[in-house]
Amino acid sequence: MKKFHDVKPRVIKRKNSLDDKPIAHDGSIKEEHGFWHGTPKRKKKVVKDYSRIIKFFVYSLVFISFVLILVGRAYTVSAELEVNAYKAKEHLQDSLQYLHENNYNKAISEAQSAKAYLIDTKINIQSWGQDSSYLKMISTKSKYVEIEKMIDATNVLLNSSETLDDIINTYSETFSSANVVSKEQINLSLNLDKLEKSLTSVKKELNILHGALGVMGSEGIIFSADEANGLQKTIKNVETSLTSVESNILPVVKWFSGYESEKRIMIIFQNNSEIRGSGGFIGSYAIAHFVNNVLKNIDFQTNIYKLDKEAQGKIDITAPEEYALLAGGKLYLRDSNYAIDGPESFEAVRKIYQMESGQAVDGVIAIDTTPIIKLLEIVGPIFLDEYKMEVRSDNFLKDIQYEVERDYFLRDGGKEQNEPKKILADMMPIFINKTFSALKDGEKKQAIVDTISRSVLEKHILLNSSDAQTQEKINVLNYGANVRPNGDYDYLYSHSTNIGGGKSSLNINEKVTDNIFIEDFGKVKHSLNIIRDHNGTGEWPDHDNINLLRYLLPADAEIIDFDAVSGDFYPHMNKKYNKKNLYKEEIEAQKKKISFWINTSPGNSSSVVIGHYSSKGLVESGGKIYYYLLIQKQPGTPNYEYNLDITTSDKFKIKNLGTKESLSIKLSLNSDKLVKVELEER
Structure with missing residues (x-):
């Protein structure tokens, strides 16, 4: 029989918010020890194994770190690739531009810089494994492949530039070792053969580069389509230039150098401070003798006046009316x-x-003072021991002129010998030798090549041939100062002749403003405002600028206005001549010519306004309407300023002009300019 204290009350087990402890029948909290249970039993301690969890955590951390490092490196390499690729692109673009400008040294330097950036990027990528596919985590486009294409393109460009530079170096070596003073012969034949082969090679290389850029532009990874198209146009311009060298320049050089037959070439030195038709007053000249691509000698003459004097009475050529006061009208x-x-x-x-001389010449090379002064800046001064004179770029014009017209005749025997221009004959061989020698210096060589190229472009060096076929090639190149046919284009040509105005022409700054009003097809109105500022001091050899200005316009141009605004308009700046007719109209070189005197004293300005109608200029092509204006530059002149202000009638409007009513164009006339403006019919 159970005793009282052996009877245990029934325990109802249910969950409670009080720590889920069991509750006794009477509602009190049942303790797990004490009165009911006595001393509690000691629980067995359980030890858990966390090593597997720790390992998993460590491995995960290492994996995540590796992925983060890889992705970070991918971003870094991609960023480096991006920067280097675009730097390489800029150098590649600059290299092509220098190639177009015939600056092969800089073209090579820029191509080498582009290649260095590309190779550096390639090595950087390869250091992380030849397979660069991890870069696809950043981009699905493979810039690595594009880098390879750019390296190939750069190598092609580099080869082309080096080939062309090698041509220049070959000619430089030939001329730098020549001695004009001792009348050594200069052989050009090997250079001409090499030039022909090199041009063919370069054109093939450029054609490959053109195709490669097209592919890269279509992919749009580094080069956009527009960028690639722009570079392709530059390449086409270079190819066009090289084709011109092949088809025009090379045949001209061969002709002048006596490739097929002996040639006697007259080199005339024109003083453009006294401007004349072909670029300046003919002060002195030389005769160069070429046989089979070999320059045999150059004979520098000393006195053109002496030759003219001896010819008096032997020849009878009537001078133009404007020269009537000179040499008895002959x-x-x-x-x-x-x-x-x-x-x-x-x-x-x-x-x-x-x-006058009894000897024929086959061609002419004309050089004015501008390239001589520029070359003196490059090669440095020349000392003429006989004259105790240092000739520099800043004193060439004045001091040589002083010797010719004054100092020479003050020396013993000067008047009897009458060879005042002997100083030029003495100076030119030394000057040419020093220029040739400077070709050994890389920087000077490029500066000399640039100066000569620019002088040809700006009409300070001109060529002429007695052979009609060769002359036609010279005309195509625009190397002979020919009056260019204008076809359907509008046309302007301002041409000055200094007659009795001393050495004042280079002190004149001519500004032309042409207000053009396009009325209709076949009807374009011009209002030409011509201002001539004389910036000289009047100190010898400067003088009043006595100038005959001849303007060429389209052949059917109609003169509607002539307003002599300011200045002196008397012929020869002499009031004894009648100025009743301020201007006259004639046809010359198949153009309408309007000629008049416009004379300007030192420190003063002269101006005139000429109004005319032209039937030329508007051309329809491919469903579009364009206005074309061809402006020619006179040989020997500085880079005069031209300002065009173009407006239209209600029939037309100038495309892309927005709300503006007129288009203003400012030009520095350093060469012939063709202006093209697109119009729309309203």
Whole structure:
């Protein structure tokens, strides 16, 4: 029989918010020890194993770190690739531009810089494994493949530039070792053969580069389509230039150098501080003798006046009306380059030289003072021991002129010998030798090449040939100062002739503003405002600028206004001549010519306004309407300023002009300019 204290009350087990402890029948909290249970039993301690969890955590951490490092490195390499690729692209673009400008040294330097960036990027990528596919975590496009294409393109460009530079170096080595003073022969034949082969090679290389850029542009990874198209256009321009060298320049060089037959070439030195038809007053000249691509010698003459004087009474060529006061109305060699058209001027030079000297010449090379001064800046001064004179770029014009016109005749025997221009004959061989020697210096070589190229472009060096086919090539190149055909284009040509105005021409700054009003097809109105500022001091050899200005316009141009605003308009700046007719109209070189005197004293300005209608200029092409204006630059002149202000009638509007009513164009006339403006019909 159970005793009282053996009877245990029934325990109801249910969950309670009080720590889920069991509750007794009477509602009190049942303790797990004490009165009911006595001393509690000691629980067995359980030890858990966390090592597997720790290992999993460590491995995960290592994996995540590796992924983060890889992705971070991918971003870093991708960023480096991006920066280097775009730097390489800029150098590649600059290299092509320098190639287009015939600056092969800089083209090579820029191509080498581009290649260095690309190779550096390639090595950086390869250091993380030849397979660069991890870069796809950043981009699905493979810039690594594009880098390879750019390296190939850069190598092609580098090869082309180096080939062309090698041509320049070959010519430089030939001329740098020559001695004009000792009359050594200069052989050009090997250079010409090498040039022909090299041009063919370069054109093939550029064609490959053109295709590669097209592919890269279509992919749009580094080069956009527009960028690639722009570079392809530059390549086409370079190819066009090289084709011109092949088809025009090379045949001209061969002809002048006596490739097929012996040639006697007259080199005339024109003083453009006294501007004339072909670029300047003919002060002195030389005769170069070429046989089979070999320059045999250059004979520098000393006195053009002496030759003219000996010819008096032997030849009878009537001078143009404007030269009537000179030499008794007869035309001699020193004034023979009068015509506006270069070939016509030089034909007269060759013809009169033969009549005066009894010897024929096959062609003419004309050089004015501008390239001589520029070359003196590059090669440095020349010391002429006989004259105790250092000739520099800053004193060449004045000091040489002083010796020719004053100092020479003050020396013993000067008047008897009458060879005042002997100083030029003495100086030129030394100057040419020093220029040739400077070709050994890389920087000077490029500066000399640039100066000569620019002088040809800006019409300070001109060529003329007695051979019609060769002359046609010279005209195509625009190397002979020919009056260019304008076809359907509008046309302007301002042409000055200094007659009795001393050495004042380079002190004149001419500004032309042309207000153009496009009324309709076949009807374009011009209002030409011509201002001539004389910036000289009047100190010898400066003088009043006595100038005959001849303007060429389209052949059917109609003069509607002539307003002599300011200045002196008397012929020869002499009031004894009647100025009743301020201007006259004639046809010259198949153009309408309006000629008039406009004379300006030192420190003063002269201006005139000419109004005319032109039927030329508007051209329909491919469903579009364009206005074209061809402006020609006179040989020997500085880079005069032209300002065009173009407006239209209600029939037209200028495309992409927005709300503006007129289009203003400012030009520095350093060469012939073709202006093209697209129009729309309203």
